[in-house]
Amino acid sequence: MRSERGWLLLAGTTEVAVAVGAVACPTVSLRGLLIAGPLLAAHRLSVRATGVLAAAAVLLAAALPGTEVAGERGLAPDYAVSVLFVAAVGLWAVLLAHTRTSCEAALARMTRIAELAQRAHVRPLPAEIGGLAVAVHTSSATEDALLGGDLYDVTLTAAGPRLVLGDARGHGVDAARVGAAVVCAFRQTAATEPDLVRLARTLDLRIQADLGDEDFVTLLLADFAPGEVRMVNCGHPAPLRTGHRLEVLEPPDPSPPLGLSPRPCLQRIALGPEQRMLFYTDGLTEARDAQGAMFPLDHQVKAALSAPPIDQALDGLLDLLHKHAARGADDDLTLLLVQPTVGLLDGAPGRPAPENEGRQPPLRSP
Template sequence: MKSERVLRSLPFVVMAAVALIDLLAGPRLGFLPLLTLGPTFASVSGSIRRTALVGVIALALCIPLASYNRLLLTPQNNLTIATIIAITAASMLAGHLRIRRERELANVRLVAEAAQRVLLRPVPRKAGDLRIALSYTSAAAEARIGGDLYEVVTTPYGVRLLIGDVQGKGLEAVETAAWVLGAFREAAYDEADLPGVAERLETSLDRHLGGERFVTAIIAEVADGEISLLNCGHPPPLLIGRDGRARLVEPEEEGVPLGLASLGPPLPKPHRVPFGEGDRILFYTDGVIEARDEAGTFYPLMERAHLLEVADPQGALDELRSDLLDHIGGPLLDDAAMLLVRRQST
């Protein structure tokens, strides 16, 4: 990356500038102590060995410059040399601590990512007369691991889907996602209706979560000619008819996120909407609609609905993901999960 190249070259640029200024200014102003900036900057991004090398170069510049200025072996110059050595040693220690911390964070991130991959198993591409596509885009490297989750299961009651977003980041969010997915995979087969599934999820979260942590989610069930949606504080899905008309399916009743049922109204009733041959519905997390470009403009999902008219659901979703990344012009700052379901003739 460009910023990394700048940081790596900064110590040498600074020391060269100090040497040049000292040559031009002469001994009167005493710029040689500023050579300590070299190893100081080196400790920010370089290795311990690189920091030591920069310190040696600083000394190599200091001695001939002091001789040129007729300051060699003077108390002033001896103090400057001692300062360069001391700051180089301190910078090496700081670099060691930084590298160790970076390794620890990298290991934690790898563990969290591995846990996410285990939890978020691949969804089936076909389920009955449904074709299903998935897109999951991880956040930028600087961001912590998120808690987006999804699942599709075929049950005796029909195909049931879940998409959700856990409050917070990191391993705690991954752990919460594990509880939600585990509870859903059991309840989807056991419960005869969506409110029963939601109650099982709520019970599981109430048992394992503390404080006011929560999960926004949509639980859906596809039946003959319609789809039932139970929205628990999650962004509404985008329904696209076979005629190309798109609309957001807002819930008839406002529902609080899972985990907050004790603080709000009872769980809402499922909202049924027609879902026939050729219709598509897009589920997504807030990482999609909250993605911004350089001007701070949110991603206009409704305006991009036409990208989902491609017959192949995965191709359509890949096109939408590419457009999303083009909109922000860089990496996402939050995970973005999208689940596209298309009904076709059997």
């Protein structure tokens, strides 16, 4: 609103300045310059304000004295033409303002629809779900987008909290479309499929129609139960676990991403009450400094992730990342920091072990 008042003041002042100049220099015809007022108004002001300034410009053009001819004061032959010119340009400015405001209103509606559509897939997560404390940060490398190719969600199943985190190939609208397809498929099946391996295969099948020839989605699924986390990793960056040291939880048998014939397998990880896990996309580890070095997962990261409370711990990690990344965000970034609470640790035992769980290695502890 303040900007519009300033623009109105500028346009009005311009018209007054031209009128004063025309009176001060009667030998020079300046009335044609009165079109500056309505043209300025058409750029930023409403149709009504532009119309008022256009009418004022026409009245001033008609009221200004003509140029002096042969030493006598009278109307120059171009007087009527100048007035008509100012009127025609004023009308054109009003039409421009109408077109601009209509386009701006349509853009605002479409932006609102796009924002609501994005928020349907980037819904805010509660601070705690099913005995799991959660802190989340997501940002898109695409300007004005809430989410690019990154996707995430946490849902509460009958056996406990279940998390999904993924990264669709590419950036922008196409990657967001694929990510939305994965989130939709996850929400449709996460509560009814107890086996994470079968869930990963189901998601792979359900998104095939949304994938192009070169598209793929790295994906990580995690179920939280008292004392442990069960995970399936399909080509996604391995999560971190805090403890005596910062541990990268690489899968025992790496699998390709969804869309590239994944081979999901179950991974069981011990998770105590004093430990946290960070799930992230490659926007974290691939952030580069001025020399091109990637973001290090070092003792500073461990200290940041261990700081209480959990939301401030995530803020501390973001501070480290922003200090490191000299060029700003080159990729989408999603961070999910989780920690079991008393509610999860004292909960009922997790779901029965799936058929393929017996072939998995024993729980890993720090």
